[in-house]
Amino acid sequence: MQHRTCEAATGRHLDPTFVALESPSELLMYQAIAAETESTRAALRGKPSWNFRVPQQIRGFAPAAKRLLQPETTLADLLPWSALLTLEGCAENAAQRAGCTKQEILKFALSICPYEHIVTVLNFMALDKGSSDVAKILSPLIRGLKTKEARIKQGASIGGKKSARTRQSNAKTPSIPEILQERERLLDSGREASGVAGILAQRYGVHPNTIRRKLQAAAKAQEP
Incomplete structure (x- = not known):
């Protein structure tokens, strides 16, 4: 049914x-x-x-x-x-x-x-x-409701996980001043400039391209 x-x-x-x-x-x-x-x-x-x-009873707003x-x-x-x-x-x-x-x-x-x-x-x-016969008749309906509920929960779960990943990514991404400061420290310690992005990416748990984009943005901001 x-x-x-x-x-x-x-x-x-x-x-x-x-x-x-x-x-x-x-x-x-x-x-x-x-x-x-x-x-x-x-x-x-x-x-x-x-x-x-x-x-x-009259619903909503109405004169007395x-x-x-x-x-x-x-x-x-x-x-x-x-x-x-x-x-x-x-x-x-x-x-x-x-x-x-x-x-x-x-x-x-x-x-x-x-x-x-x-x-x-x-x-x-x-x-x-008997109650067992009624349950047998009702079971397809219950299954349909449970399937609908599962789809709603799955959609909410996927949306929640995606939002959590975005928040986590944003939380890990360091600020430009912080990256510049750490970059100077690495260069002063003798590190090659080409390897700085990879080192900082591993330290902050982000992709090296994220660090490179931050450095490029900082460089453009300093251009006259």
Whole structure:
């Protein structure tokens, strides 16, 4: 099972006009879930325990007068489709409408529901199947998430190592005055000028060309 949440499945309602699915059987299951979850929502509106008014807080900045007029909706209308699928025999009705089993409906729902709703569907599946069966169904999804996490960590690790190497290289590179001072000491001790760059490079742990570039920059700076 590959998780493939689409925009049509991320809201409280499934978009009944959505048709971009891999097979006719998946489209049939999708349409069955969309129809039965809304039928269940309508049935819940007729029950006092689900039809009481729930105020919705206004997000962001708003005038005080507007905040006093907070919009209200019912609890039934706040439920996402994935939660409705677990209530009032909705999954069974959807399976009957689609001509498949309840577990097939739930497995398909699990593959398209938003990540934050996966636990809702899984807990409902566990009521009918053993935990090992649920884990078997979920394992491909977990592997996909772990692979994605590993790629993110690998990218961060490569970037961190590159940054560390740059900092290390910058930390080892001596300043021009320091190089000039050490160069004079080596020349005074009888060292050949052609070998100074190699000696200083070994001393500071950098490439000889780094020392040569520093010396060339110092020479150009002294030109009139």
